Amino acid sequence: MNITKQDILNASILIVDDQEANVALLETLLSDAGYTNVSSTMNPTEVGSLYRKNSYDLILLDLQMPEMDGFQVMECLKVNMENDYLPVIVLTAQPGHKLRALECGAKDFISKPIDVVEVKTRIHNMLEVRLLYKKMADYNRLLEETVQERTAELRESEARFRSLTELASDWYWEQDENGKFTKVSGPVLEMLGIQVDSFSDNELDTYSTNNKELTGWNEDERRELQEIIAARQPFIDFSFSRTTPTGERNFYRVSGTPMFDHTSRFIGYRGIGIQCKEMP
Template sequence: MINKNDILKARILMVDDESTNIFVLEAMLKQARYTSVTSTTDSREAASLYQTLRPDLVLLDLRMPHMDGFEVIEQIKQIEADSYAPILVLTAEADPAIRLKALQIGARDFLSKPLDLSEVLCRIRNILEVRLLNKNLEIQKDSIEQRVFERTADLKQANQQLKREIAERKWSEEELQKVNQQLLHAEKLSALGQLSASIAHEFNNPLMGIRNTLEQVLQGTKLENSLVELVELSINESNRVMNLARQLKDFYRPSSGTPCLLNLHDAIDDMLMLKKNDFHKENIQLAKEYADCLPDVNVVEDQFKQVILNLLQNANEACPKGGTLSVRTRALDSTVEVEIEDTGQGVPQENMKKLFDPFFTTKGEVKGTGLGLSVSYGIIKRHGGDIRVRSTEGKGSQFIVTLPINTNGQELT
């Protein structure tokens, strides 16, 4: 059990650009007898305060000038890479996608503004109880590991054979831990896929009803030409959003790991559709140069799409001031090539050899995990292909994916 006094002494950090919100929350916490509360209205100070105070709870607003709440969460995750970092998001956002994003990148819970102060206190207490339990478990874990180490050292001195057995046991435990971590990661991805499919389904049904109604209006009502154009435009936009929902559902469907003959142009177009709004916002012009009669290729569909999406995202982030993104395909004797070229910032020569290394990124701590290109490289290699890159700093980059036309059809996981 967690002692009530331990909860009241927990360190709390509040980050909100509205001083009125800070004042109300501080008064509420003081009345509830919390004794260690720090606040800031400048989100740029959040990471340094977190580094110094190591709070047990962060109350975080999402929409702030200078640096939004998503960036603050990413910075905190870098500081607490292997620990429980409890973040309670306080937001007026009604869009479920915004809330989902906050939970996905590391927030533990969220509350909607305007706030119910009694509910705020309840959520704070619940999260702090989990936080303090987690800290106690870490302390116990460290103590147990220390005792095991000391006893193991004694046994090593007594018997060399036992030393080998303990080493083998330790290796087995580490392997088991890796498997458990992989299973946990797979469960999280599966849950995310189910949630995405559910959201896509909920969007699809009302959109289908809207589209059918508009089609009935168009077919059964005499309208002026200008109104006919508006109704037809609405029908087309409904179809586009329904198609986007279908692509989201397909993209998050768990991988079968089984290759199938895939039309690469269709797969690339699906990923371009997902990035269409991002390109428009960043003023990135798209140019497609597809080869005529490109043969289908035997690949795992969602894995190939993941590679294309990673490369498109990489090109997107390389063009913060806009530019041109070109997608080309070519059919050679025994291979096909997909080329994605941007007119962005390019890659410094000294970084070229490290581009496909795990965790290497030039995007800084907030944006980049350094895994996108590494994962893409591994997927293409498992398909018997290759990824090459050419880049000139200040002018842009080319990523060329090569895949064999004929493969042996083995499962790729």
């Protein structure tokens, strides 16, 4: 994010002074220094509209002007700006005006009578900072747009993924890091016959119907799945079964993968499940 010498020399500069001699002096000084995009006005009331149209990189502003002084011009500019950065260097022969100008938002000042070396140095430094500021703002805007685009793409991809998994399975599920379900789609509750809290807690041992607790889950299968989840390992087509109160044995296959955030912190599992006619 470097600013080149040519970037600085191509920057747009507006000179605002009611004295024609002062305008001519500054225009000549800037031209001799190699600046290529310099304009001027002797009418301070035009500055607001000119800035809205051209968004200058730098305004060289005289403070002592009739009809509208430099302080009033800066207040007008604040109304017309899209951000809070006022790209103004004030020109003044009054030492007492310098602090007030800075308090009004000016970024620097040049003392009158003008010293050529001082003017060139302050203008160069000011433009370098200003162009860096603009480039950073453009970069942040691009970054924000990129993040929004990637977020939209991620949401679309996630929606497609869920649609595909729902087509290829009987249910889709997600758990948080504590093993609690956060998302379930499909008839999982009806198929499993229980209100599931976690594949790894005691709810898999029992289910409740009409306040009567019934068993039916295979303890060895439950323990094996617990060990896989505790190790944060993915699993594919893990088979388990459940015997209903009527004696019917139902078979299922479930697949899952652990999820991690951008800091590699474990945040849960996601996966799919299907009911089988018999144990694979």
